[in-house]
Amino acid sequence: IVGIFSLLNLPLDLLPNMSMPSISIITNYPGASPVDVEEKVTKVIENNVATVPNIDKINSISKENVSAIAIQFNWGTNLAEAANDLRDKLDMVRDELQTGANQPIIFKFDISMIPVMFMGVEANQSYDDLTNIVDKQILDPLKRVPGVGTAFAFGGKERQINIILNRTRLESYNIPVSQIMNILKANNMNMPGGPITIGKKNYQIRVPGEFKNTDEIRNLVIGANRMGTPIYLRNIAQVKNGFKEQTWSVRVNQKRGVMIWVQKQSGANAVAVSKAVRKKLKEIQKVLPSDVKMQIVMDSSIFIKRSIGRLASTILWGGLLVFLVVLFFLRNIKGSLIVAMTIPFSLIIAFIFLYLAGYSINIISLAGLAVAIGMVVDNAIVAFENVFRHRYELHREAGEAAVFGTAEIGNAIMASTLTTIAIFLPIIFIKGIVGVMFKEMGWDIIIVLAASLFAALFFTPMLSSLLLKEARIKIPTTKVFRIISEKVGVGFDKFSLFYEKLLNWAIHHRGRTILYGILVFAVSLVLLNFIHKEFLPPTDQGQVQGTIETPPGTDLAVLTHIMHQAESLAVKDVPERQNIIIRSGSSPFSGIALAMGQKEGQNYGRLMMQLVPKKDRKRSDREIAHDLAEKIQKIPGVSDVDFAQQDAFAQMAGGGKPISIEIYGYNLTVTDSLAQLIKQKMEHIPGITGIEISRKKGQPELWVNVDRHKASALGLTIASISTTLRTQVFGSTATLYRKGGNEYDIYLRLKKSEREGMNNLNNIFVTSVTGKHIPLSSF
Numbered sequence: 001i002v003g004i005f006s007l008l009n010l011p012l013d014l015l016p017n018m019s020m021p022s023i024s025i026i027t028n029y030p031g032a033s034p035v036d037v038e039e040k041v042t043k044v045i046e047n048n049v050a051t052v053p054n055i056d057k058i059n060s061i062s063k064e065n066v067s068a069i070a071i072q073f074n075w076g077t078n079l080a081e082a083a084n085d086l087r088d089k090l091d092m093v094r095d096e097l098q099t100g101a102n103q104p105i106i107f108k109f110d111i112s113m114i115p116v117m118f119m120g121v122e123a124n125q126s127y128d129d130l131t132n133i134v135d136k137q138i139l140d141p142l143k144r145v146p147g148v149g150t151a152f153a154f155g156g157k158e159r160q161i162n163i164i165l166n167r168t169r170l171e172s173y174n175i176p177v178s179q180i181m182n183i184l185k186a187n188n189m190n191m192p193g194g195p196i197t198i199g200k201k202n203y204q205i206r207v208p209g210e211f212k213n214t215d216e217i218r219n220l221v222i223g224a225n226r227m228g229t230p231i232y233l234r235n236i237a238q239v240k241n242g243f244k245e246q247t248w249s250v251r252v253n254q255k256r257g258v259m260i261w262v263q264k265q266s267g268a269n270a271v272a273v274s275k276a277v278r279k280k281l282k283e284i285q286k287v288l289p290s291d292v293k294m295q296i297v298m299d300s301s302i303f304i305k306r307s308i309g310r311l312a313s314t315i316l317w318g319g320l321l322v323f324l325v326v327l328f329f330l331r332n333i334k335g336s337l338i339v340a341m342t343i344p345f346s347l348i349i350a351f352i353f354l355y356l357a358g359y360s361i362n363i364i365s366l367a368g369l370a371v372a373i374g375m376v377v378d379n380a381i382v383a384f385e386n387v388f389r390h391r392y393e394l395h396r397e398a399g400e401a402a403v404f405g406t407a408e409i410g411n412a413i414m415a416s417t418l419t420t421i422a423i424f425l426p427i428i429f430i431k432g433i434v435g436v437m438f439k440e441m442g443w444d445i446i447i448v449l450a451a452s453l454f455a456a457l458f459f460t461p462m463l464s465s466l467l468l469k470e471a472r473i474k475i476p477t478t479k480v481f482r483i484i485s486e487k488v489g490v491g492f493d494k495f496s497l498f499y500e501k502l503l504n505w506a507i508h509h510r511g512r513t514i515l516y517g518i519l520v521f522a523v524s525l526v527l528l529n530f531i532h533k534e535f536l537p538p539t540d541q542g543q544v545q546g547t548i549e550t551p552p553g554t555d556l557a558v559l560t561h562i563m564h565q566a567e568s569l570a571v572k573d574v575p576e577r578q579n580i581i582i583r584s585g586s587s588p589f590s591g592i593a594l595a596m597g598q599k600e601g602q603n604y605g606r607l608m609m610q611l612v613p614k615k616d617r618k619r620s621d622r623e624i625a626h627d628l629a630e631k632i633q634k635i636p637g638v639s640d641v642d643f644a645q646q647d648a649f650a651q652m653a654g655g656g657k658p659i660s661i662e663i664y665g666y667n668l669t670v671t672d673s674l675a676q677l678i679k680q681k682m683e684h685i686p687g688i689t690g691i692e693i694s695r696k697k698g699q700p701e702l703w704v705n706v707d708r709h710k711a712s713a714l715g716l717t718i719a720s721i722s723t724t725l726r727t728q729v730f731g732s733t734a735t736l737y738r739k740g741g742n743e744y745d746i747y748l749r750l751k752k753s754e755r756e757g758m759n760n761l762n763n764i765f766v767t768s769v770t771g772k773h774i775p776l777s778s779f
Contacts, residue, residue, distance in 0.1 A: 002348075002352055003347075003348030003349070003351050003352055004348075005355075006351045006352045006354065006355035006356075007348075007351045007355075009355060010351065010354055010355055010359075010360060010361045011267060011268060011269035011270070011272070011360040011361070012269050012270060012271040012272070012301075012304060012305075012308060012360065012361050012362075013269070013270045013271075013304065013360045013361070013362045014270065014300065014303065014304045014307065014362055014363060015362050015363065015364065015437075016359065016360065016362055016364055016365070016436070016437065016439075016440050017266060017267060017360065018436045018437070020072075020433070021056075021072060021073040021074065021075055021076075021077050021079065022070060022071065022072045022073065022108075023070075023071050023073070023079065023082060023083055023086060023106060023107070023108050024068060024069065024070050024071070024106075024107040024108075025045055025049070025067075025068075025069040025071070025086065025090070025104050025105070025106055025107070026066065026067070026068055026104065026105045026107055027041050027042075027045065027066070027067040027069075027097075027101055027102060027103075027104040027105070028065060028066050028101070028102040029041055029065060029066065029067065029100060029101040029102070030065050030100065030102075030730075031065065031100070031726060031730040032064070032065060032100070032101075033064060033699065033701055034062045034063055034064060034699070035062075037062040037063065037064070037065070037066065037067050038060075038062035038067070040097070040101070041062070041067040041097060041101050042060050042062045042067040042069060044093055044096050044097060045067070045069055045090070045093060045097075045104060046058060046060060046069060048089045048090075048092060048093040048096075049069075049071065049086055049089045049090070051089075052071075052082065052085045052086060052089060053082075053085070054073045054074045054077040054082065055071055055072070055073055055074075056072045056073055056074050057071075057072045058070070058071050058072075059072075063600065063601055064586075064601065064602065064699050065586070066600075071086070075431045075432050075435075076431065079108060083106055083108060086106055087106060090104050090106070100726075114263075114300070115261035115262055115263050115298075115300070116262055116263065116264050116270050116273055116274055116277075116299070116300045116301060117261065117262040117274055117277055117296060117298065117299050117300065117301075118259065118260070118261050118296075118297045118298040118299075118581070118608065119259070119260040119261070119262070119281075119294055119295065119296050119297060120250075120252030120253065120257050120258070120259055120260070120294070120295045120297050120579065120581050121133075121134055121138065121153075121252065121257050121258045121259075121260060121292060121293070121294050121295075122252045122253065122255040122256065122257035122292070122293050122295070123255075123256070123257065123289070123291050123292045123293070124255075124291045125289075125291050126289045126291050126292050127156070127157070127256055128157055128243075130156040130157070130257070130258055130292065131153070131155075131156035131157055131158055131159075131258065132159070132742075133288065133289070133292060134153045134156065134258050134260065135153065137284065137287065137288060138151075138153075138260065138284055138288075138294070139151045139152075139153055139260070141280060141283075141284055142260075142262060142277060142280060142281075142284075145273070145276045145277055145280050146273075146276060147264055147265055147268035147269065147272060147273035147276060148262060148263070148264060148265065148268075148273060148276075148277065149263040149264050149265040149266070149268070150262075150263050151260060151261070151262045151263070152260065152261055152263075153258050153259065153260045154248065154250070154258070154259055154587050155248065155249065155250030155257060155258040155259050155583070156250070156257070156258040157243040157244070157246065158243060158244045159241070159242075159243060159244075159742075159744050160242060160243055160244045160744055160745045160746075160747050161214060161217065161239065161240070161241060161242075161737045161744055161745065161746045161747065162238075162239070162240045162242045162243075162747055162749070163180075163184075163217070163233070163237050163238070163239055163734070163746065163747065163748045163749070164237055164238040164239075164240065164749065164750070164751045165177070165180075165236065165237045165728070165748060165749065165750050165751065166236055166237060166238075166751060166754075167728075167750055167754045167763070167764070167765070169235065169236040169237075170236055170765075170773075171765060171773050173223065173225070173231050173235065173236055174223075174771065174773065175222060175223050175231065175236060176724075176767030176771075176773075177724055177727050177728060177748065177767075178720075178723070178724070178727075178767070179222065179223065180222055180233070180236075180237075180734070180748065181727070181732065181734045181748065183220065183221075183222050184217075184220070184734040184735050184746060184748075185734060185735045187209065187211075187220060188209065188210050188211050188735045188736070188737075188746070189209050189210060190206065190207065190208050190209060190210055191206070191207045191209065192204065192205065192206050192207075193205030193206060193207060210738060211737055211746075214239055214240075214241050214737075217233060217239050217737075217746070218232070218233055218234040218239045219232055219233070219234065220232065220233045222236070237748075238751075244745070244747070246556065246585075247556065247585050247586055247602065248556075248583060248584060248585030248586055248587055249556070249560050249583070249584045249585060250581065250582070250583050250584075251563075251564075251567065251581065251582045251583075252295060252297070252579075252580075252581050253295060253579055253580060253581075254567060254571065254580075259581055259583065262277055267358070267360075269360075270300060270301055270304055271301045271304055271305055273301075274299055274300070274301035275301070278296070281294055281296075295579050296579070296610075297579040297580070297581050297608060297609075297610050298543055298579075298608065298610050299610075300541075302542070303539075303541045303542060303543075306613075307363050307539070308361060308362070308363065308366060312366065314370050315347075315366070315369055315370050315373055318370065318373045318374065319340070319343045319344075319373060322340065322343065322373065322374065322377050323336055323337075323339075323340040326339045326340065326377065326381065328488065329492075332388075334467045334468065335384055335388060337467075338380070338384055338460055338463045338464055338467060339377050339380045339381055339384055339460070340377070341455075341459070341460075341463060342376050342377050342379075342380040342452055342455045342456070342459065342460065343373060343376055343377065345451065345455050345459055346372070346376045346448045346451040346452045346455060347369065347373075347448070349447060349448070349450075349451035350369060350372075350444055350447050350448050350451065353443070353444075353447045354440075354444070357443070359440050359443075362440075364437060364438065364440050364441050365440045365441065365444050367441060368440065368441035368442070368443075368444030368445050368448075369444055369448065371441075371445060372444065372445045372448040372449060373448075375420065375445075375448075375449060375452070376448055376449065376451070376452035376455075377452070378413075378416075378452070379413045379416070379417060379452050379453055379455070379456030379457075380452065380455060380456045380460045382409055382412070382413050382456070383405070383406050383409060383413065383456040383457070383460045383461065384460055384464060386405040386406070386408055386409045387401050387402050387405035387406060387460070387461060387464045387468070388401075388405075388464075388468070389405065390404055390405040390408075391405070391464075391468050398464070398465045398466075398468050398469045399465045401464070401465075401468070402461035402462070402464045402465040402468075403461065405461070405464075406456075406457060406460070406461040410457055413453065413456055413457075414453060414457075417449055417450070417452070417453040420449055421445075421446050421449050421450065424442050424445045424446055424449075425442070425446065427439065427441065427442030428442045428443065428446075540614050540620050540621050540622075541621060542610065542611045542612070542613065542614060542621060543608070543609065543610060543611065543621060544574075544577075544607075544608070544609040544611065544621055544624055544625045544628065544643065545606070545607070545608045545609075545625075545643070546606070546607050546625060546628070546629060546632075546641060546642060546643030547599045547604055547605070547606055547641070547642045547643075548562065548563065548566055548604065548605040548606070548607065548632060548638060548640075548641055549599065549603060549604055549638070549639050549640040549641070549642070550562060550603045550604075550605075550637055550638060550639055551603065551637075551639050551697075552601075552603050552696065552697050552699050552700060553603065553699055553700040554602070554603045554637070556584065556585050556602065558637065559584045559585060559602075559603060559604075559605055560584045560585075562605065562635055562637050562638060563582045563583075563584045563605040563607070564582075565635050566582065566605070566607055566632045566635060566638075567580065567582045567607070569628065569631050569632060569635075570607060570609060570628060573627070573628060573631060574609065574611075574624055574628060576611045576612050576616075576617040576619065576624060577609045577610070577611060577612075578609075578610045578611060578612055579609065579610045580607070580608070580609045580610075581607075581608045581609075582605065582606070582607050582608075583605060583606045583607075584605045585602055585604075585605070586600055586601055586602050586604070587600065599642065602699070607632075611624065625643040625644075626643065628643065629641045629642075629643040640692065642690060642692070644690050661678060663675055663678075668695075671695075672693075672695065675693045675695070676693070679691050679692075679693060702761070704721075704725065704776065706718060706721060706779060707779050710778070710779040711779045714768055714772075714774050714778070714779060715768035715769045715770055715772070716766055716768055716774065716779065720766060720767075721766050721776075721779075724764070724766045724767070725764060725766075725776070727748055727749070728749065728750045728755060728764055729749075729750065729755050729761075729764070730749075731747050731748060731749035732747070732748055732749075733745045733746065733747055733748075734746050734747070734748055750764075761776065762775065762776055762777035763775050763776070763777070764776045
């Protein structure tokens with residue numbers, strides 16, 4: 001009963017729950033170039049956290065808008081304490097970070113953070129409001145599903161109050177942008193005024209001053225002309241309840257949509273979570289607008305159930321074959337049943353241990369059980385055979401035969417079992433990823449073998465005393481069974497004679513026997529060199545994922561067009577697909593993606609497909625990925641394609657290829673040349689594919705070189721120039737607009753026609769301390 005309870009309550013997962021000794025620090029710096037990110041964020045953080053104890057290695061990636069620092073600790077380091085130490089260091093460095101950089105985020109990755117499910121949500125008429133629909137009607141209910149850790153979404157349109165400035169009117173009204181920013185902030189707040197007593201009652205004074213609608217923003221007074229006539233915001237800008245400028249786009253099954261991924265809680269049953277999510281999605285679909293449809297693109301529980309189902313089937317078939325082999329050799333059904341009963345007994349003990357230890361049923365723990373299942377009957381066979389001999393050859397009573405027969409070989413099977421356990425015991429103490437991965441397997445085998453020893457010494461004798469009460473061996477009455485038994489007996493007699501002769505020869509030719517043994521051992525060592533070696537064999541998970549890279553600086557519209565072509569190729573050339581999602585541009589979680597080893601940026605696109613089950617297709621997922629990558633590489637504008645199937649371990653270790661060569665140096669030109677030379681050499685090595693250099697060309701930049709003397713003479717500072725330029729070109733959030741429980745940015749920016757092209761850049765003006773508008777080209 002305890003074993004069944006444990007089995008039913010054990011979580012199902014693909015791999016053991018594990019954490020790599022690695023912590024990432026993600027810092028977003030909107031609008032910053034890779035050089036600025038590195039100098040003003042990455043190096044500042046690296047220099048301060050480098051003194052944290054037990055650090056093994058620090059790697060960092062600085063890209064447009066984001067810094068990702070991966071800190072690897074020595075194995076055995078307490079990551080909770082390490083994270084606290086990092087927080088202390090980050091608190092100290094907060095004032096040193098460049099203004100505009102967001103608060104650094106500490107990110108610890110473990111196997112449970114790999115999404116259990118990817119979904120796509122598509123819509124037609126409701127597309128403009130799809131982000132809000134997904135957030136309120138899909139994500140919120142999903143987060144309340146038992147076992148769900150969190151759910152994220154990206155894609156679609158995000159609402160924003162856009163204040164589109166007119167540069168000509170700004171100049172004519174002599175209104176600096178900074179003045180508009182300050183007035184918007186000052187006129188959008190709820191301020192408590194303190195308590196006041198009126199009569200016998202106390203009241204709290206409050207000034208509700210937040211914007212209630214966009215008309216209040218349009219009619220906001222931002223200044224006055226020389227005649228004292230008020231200047232309203234509507235006079236110099238358009239105020240629109242619109243959307244943020246999209247830096248990414250998502251398509252679900254060739255339609256515009258939003259992508260969702262669901263993560264489970266650490267230790268939760270991945271299969272149960274997936275089942276509960278699917279049930280909740282059916283309920284959610286009923287209340288969604290009719291044009292909003294949800295599609296499950298990838299579900300890891302499908303692969304988990306298939307993998308565990310195959311292993312469970314292997315264990316069952318193994319148990320059946322063990323029974324048949326024992327029956328074949330013993331030619332006694334009762335004896336075969338007695339020996340076979342050791343298998344479920346040992347497995348029940350193993351399930352109890354897994355439950356009490358907080359482990360899960362996964363491919364590693366089941367592999368341990370599959371390995372052990374052939375060994376658990378060894379002790380029982382030896383014990384039963386000796387009991388059988390005492391009962392029918394020495395003619396003892398059943399009880400006596402059980403006691404004396406087991407006692408006679410008890411020490412031998414105990415020593416045999418302990419030596420086998422001693423082989424697997426070191427696995428528990430191995431450090432590093434191997435120890436983390438295979439500790440459960442080691443414990444499984446040890447517990448099962450210990451249980452089999454207990455069964456052989458106590459369980460098997462007990463059953464033998466109950467089932468071997470007949471005074472004589474009962475001869476099979478079935479003709480077929482009797483004939484088979486007789487023929488098997490004749491075969492055993494012949495084999496015994498052969499073995500006796502072989503053993504006799506070996507005893508009289510000891511030198512040759514030892515020499516032959518050494519020769520076989522030497523040949524096996526030679527053959528070992530011809531066996532392929534890898535940490536874990538590749539598995540067909542029925543998924544294809546790939547990254548498509550375009551030259552730096554590629555416009556989102558161009559990238560989106562290229563991704564549409566890649567999507568069309570996948571639809572045409574991969575009939576094995578079930579669902580497909582493409583993403584163009586940088587996701588809002590680019591920092592986390594970089595920390596997990598994925599390629600991110602404005603010039604990257606990503607394609608994901610769920611395939612039909614393996615039995616329904618002829619090609620493996622890797623073959624499909626390879627063929628598709630070759631065709632996508634030929635699309636004009638594509639600079640690189642990477643469809644290498646990256647496993648969970650690569651992501652946990654910070655991503656990367658199976659083989660990497662690190663080049664250290666301070667001269668970027670020399671290291672780049674050396675990297676190119678190594679790449680050319682490696683391209684001629686057979687079997688190597690997907691060679692790439694991690695350092696890519698950065699986003700094209702236009703540098704505004706300020707003449708400090710002229711700027712100073714005009715009453716300008718670098719701070720005022722860069723802030724004004726950033727607000728007018730990139731844009732700035734002045735304050736927040738709150739409505740219906742939601743918050744939207746109030747965002748200032750020049751209209752698009754006035755912030756594109758070199759002429760417009762030169763004509764952007766900066767307001768001096770004296771109130772004069774000075775074009776950028778003047779300094």
